Amino acid sequence: MTPHRRRRRALPGLPLTLSITTTGALLFVVTPLATILATATRLSNGSFAAVALNARALAAYRLTFGTALSASALATLSGLLLAWVITRYRFPGRRLLDALIDLPYALPTAVLGLALTAAYTTTSLLGAPLAALGLHVAFTPAGITLALTTLGIPLVVRALTPVLATRPFDAEEASAVLGATRWQTFIRVTLPTITPALLTGAALTFARGIGEYGSVVFIAGNMPFRTEVAPLLIMTRIEEFDDGAATAIATTLLAVSLTLLLVIARLERHAAIRAGLSPRTRQ
């Protein structure tokens, strides 16, 4: 990327650090994926379809991708709002809010699931008023979406705060001085510059949501065909000692989530180029 990086061959340590890194990547990324794929290929096509694409599994995929997608949209909107407030406004408690936004990320998923379930059952503080309005949250797909949204908010906020804090001030000011309304400035000037970061946040939330188990298992109710997500179905098959079925479902889930991640990474690059930024280096 930069010319001086190529000059820096004088710096020692590449062979050692690169071998540690490569060994780590082989042990912890390549071997696991290869193990899953090798096990999956030992299943015949017919039996793969019978266990990975039966009605119960299809219902689980539909629920998993549906709730992850809704949560991704909701977390992106809420995350944008929170990141906006944190970076653009000055108010008492701002720094505390900024620090505590990361709580769902730092909290064990099981604790988050337990906490949300306790808060949103039909007899509890927040769940009872919602139930009176006819909206049951705990033990329904709405509860799964709620848990995944909560997990996604810090991911979106962390993707957005750097770009919102170092925004192109001049462009926004010019737009306003030239007579654009605040809304026009946001849509035409601010939004295009933050779109790559928004997509990153949305993609991370979606990817996280597809695989999430710890929080969902508490709040979902876990009824086959209705509130059973794909990771839970994998868990059930493992507990039944049906490694083949577990692997087949895992392969399907992996294939879909990795494909989507690649597509979204491509979209992100395009958005970055269109916004006139250099493609963001993935952290």
Add this chain to the structure above:
Amino acid sequence: MMPTTRATTRRRPTDDAPVIRAALLALAVAIFALLIAAPAAIVLAGALHLGIGHYAHAIADPSTIAAARLTLVVLAYAIPVNVVFGVAAAWSIARFDFPGRAALVVALDLPLAVSPVISGLVFVLLFGARAPLGAWLIAHRTPIVFATPGIVLATVFVTFPFVARELIPAFASLETSVDEAAIVSGATGWQLLTRITLPSVRTAVISGVALAAARAAGEFGAVAVVSGSIAGRTNTLPLHIASLYNAGDSTGAFAVASLLVALALITLAIRWASER
């Protein structure tokens, strides 16, 4: 931005209208309260709901102590592995160009896109009683699955890129002339790393270790697959919470959960303090 003194009192053209500002602020605080603050508060309230005596009893229970000890063992392995790997990955990826560098960066992102349950499944497929290697290890009295090694392996696997992801951008942002000066003056690579590079990215190191520790102590899905949840033996704290909750002891579950809420808050406080 504006040089005039009036700018502090007058609204700038890029500021939101006061009504919009108040509405957005209220909405943001409401979302935070409903999704993040209230559930955490309910756990703490639920833990103390039957009084401090009951709380202390749940915490001091032998199975809770055993779960806490296992969680500490897991941390003792996961954190050093994470730090060594993270520093090596940041040193090589942030400072050198080599063939396959981009692929390596993508590989580091992959574990975050894989479901924890699938991560756990990998270890069952490799080391479970139905795998040849697993059967051999069990015959030689060193079981991996349903035992501590499996729990440690699964946790290391899940938390593996955390420190690296914090350190790579931090290493990349450092001034290169300092490194060159140090090397030209005769410093070894190790001296450069420990005396100059790591101290200058202290915030990223602390942040990465804190997040890796929080995730390692709280990992549920991957560990649930390989642990078998044997109370007093293969339960980590999060698994113990699930066992208590499923057994109908929600006060006990909240009490143990309150420990992990406290741990998460301490993690955030450490990051907060290191960033000031």
